[in-house]
Amino acid sequence: MGTNPFRPHTENPDATARGYLRYKEILTYIDRDYVDSVDADGLTNYAVAQLLGKLDPHSVYIPAKDRDQVDAFLQSSFDGAGVDFNFFRDTATVIATLPGGPAEAAGLLPGDQLLRAGTQSIAGAHLSTAQVMQLLRGPRGSALSLLVARPTQPQPLAIRLNRGRLPNNSVEPGALLDDSQTGYIKINRFAANTYEEFKAQLADLQRQGLKRLVLDLRGNPGGYLDRATRLADEFIAGSRKIVYTAGKEEQYNSQTYAHVAGDWEQQPLVVLVDENSASAAEVLAGALQDHDRALLVGRRTFGKGLVQQPIALQEGGELRLTVARYYTPVGRCIQKPYGPDRASYNRELTERQQHGELNSADSVRVAPGPQFRTDHGRVVYGGGGITPDVFVARDTVLHSAYYTRLQNLGVLHAYALTFYQRHKTELAGLRFAQYQAVFRVTDTELDGLVRQAALAGMRPNPVALRRCAPALRNCLKANIARSAYGPEAARAILREDDPELQQALHVVQDSTAQLALLGDK
CATH class of the missing domain: 3.90.226.10 (2-enoyl-CoA Hydratase; Chain A, domain 1)
Structure with a gap:
């Protein structure tokens, strides 16, 4: 890695230098003499993308403004509020807060709807998930003011917190x-x-x-x-x-x-x-x-x-x-x-x-x-x-158009949050092991899911609903468990209905297969 000025490659110095000087000359003429004003920086980014596109699919240029966001994906921690949210009908609703994080300490709860972060409106502002995440993130110790709507409160609540360092684990709990x-x-x-x-x-x-x-x-x-x-x-x-x-x-x-x-x-x-x-x-x-x-x-x-x-x-x-x-x-x-x-x-x-x-x-x-x-x-x-x-x-069901659209519209998370809010008291009286063993998503809940989907403009499809019903029941059960018991509870439920994992468990326990495929010859 380095920041040295341009030097032609020693194996082909003339061709490299000619290309460099030709581009510099053309861009200078465009910027100075073209009939309309131009964005020279944007033109350069376009030219670089076209240049790299002739090489291979993975050589890329990352602008300076995007480097921190790109690098954060591979870091072990990041600065932020510690909020996990779901978008449904252009409304960001809190699914969970990170244990021990600033949002939890400030009193943010699952089901809270994010109306505003600082001076930026969130509800109805047609922001992307990435844009809301950027609003919640920021330097450690910096202040963040949130305005939230809570289903049990008649008026919006103002919540103020200081962003903190949050773990960004790459390995899920075993x-x-x-x-x-x-x-x-x-x-x-x-x-x-x-x-x-x-x-x-x-x-x-x-x-x-x-x-x-x-x-x-x-x-x-x-x-x-x-x-x-x-x-x-x-x-x-x-x-x-x-x-x-x-x-x-x-x-x-x-x-x-x-x-x-x-x-x-x-x-x-x-x-x-x-x-x-x-x-x-x-x-x-x-x-x-x-x-x-x-x-x-x-x-x-x-x-x-x-x-x-x-x-x-x-x-x-x-x-x-x-x-x-x-x-x-x-x-x-x-x-x-x-x-x-x-x-x-x-x-x-x-x-x-x-x-x-x-x-x-x-x-x-x-x-x-x-x-x-x-x-x-x-x-x-x-x-x-x-x-x-x-x-x-x-699994063809999990990748069907009907199931995928429910996920992309945020319907599954939205209905699970609604269910959790309505039954919070009963769920609090159940240990997770009891919930996992006895809780069932009924046809009534699936009907409610269809009504929730209709609010997002998704027309009922009884045939697709019947086909996806087992997967939808399991996903709703997991999403409800996430609000009630945390993310690992949701993962435990999803593992029970994972055909690839079930096959792996069969293979790893099959000593005959291990010996036949991996034994000495």
Whole structure:
């Protein structure tokens, strides 16, 4: 990373210098002589985007104003109010407050509607979720004034708080499932503190008697490669290779090996992946598969195997330039094919769905290429992502147009909050274990959900409702539990109705499958 002034590349100095001077000259003429006033900065951003678009899908320019927001995704904490909210009919309603955070301390409650933050109106202002999040975030210690509507109060309430430092965990709390010996840990991204968070969760489960582990990498878009390789080292014994990179410049060629005695090198391990597992998540999954250390369950991963180098620019922006490719230990290239047309690249996941790959293992298509063999002789392929050992079809109900629209309109969260407000006293009298065992979402609640959806302009669809009813009941039960008992309660309920997780639990407990696929040959 650096901020050095422009210097032509030593291998092609004339061409690089000519291009630089030509662009500088043309932009100068446009800015000075063009018939209308122009936004020179905007033109430059457009030109840079077009330039990078000719390279690959992952080389990008990040303007200075966006760097903090982009970087925050991979940090272990951030400054803010500690509010989780749902948008429904252009109204932001508090779902939960972070325990110990400024909003909780100031008295904000689930069900409160955010009317204004500072001088900025929220209700009816047609703001996006990201815009409201930016209003709530700010430097630690800075003051934030909120005006909220509370269902039990006739007048809006003014709430004042000072923003604080809030955890931004990348690893969800671990849990022991079914027989209380199989553990489950989900990693949402590879951020600054991911390795330490994982170690803490694993140690806690081990103290409770952990014998088998399911590691969930579904939806994990990647992040810091070194956090993923440190995690791989926890599972891979000896000094075996984890990943290597190869680029045009020798400085970007690297090989990473296991080198520490990990905490889970011999015990049964299954890894969940899907089409949204990408980059560093694919590096981890590929290394575990190549060394026959784990069985992979789910669907073919995204296929992002390009390495980006962050380069700080003088004006405060950042260039993330692809400088190398990732390869798994046996030599598989993770990256799926791409060309100059980014739109086609971005449609690739939709095309997987259209030709049936997400519903049938027989429809999986990868680019033709050589076969590779794992440590124990199993055949694996490169050419676009990591193909799991055990295929599980995507739940068509959860991705149906009806269910997806209910989610996108905020209807499910909105109805769950309404239900929670009406039944807060009864729910307070139930322990979560009782709620989990006995609470059922009835047809009456589903009818209420349909009425709530109608308020958002969604017409009733009895056929789609019947098809989605089991998933809707489970989702509503989880959302109500989140308001009443916290986010981990919601996750526990959703895990019960997760077909991919249930398949992973079956596989990790199947000693015959473990021996057949992972045993010495």
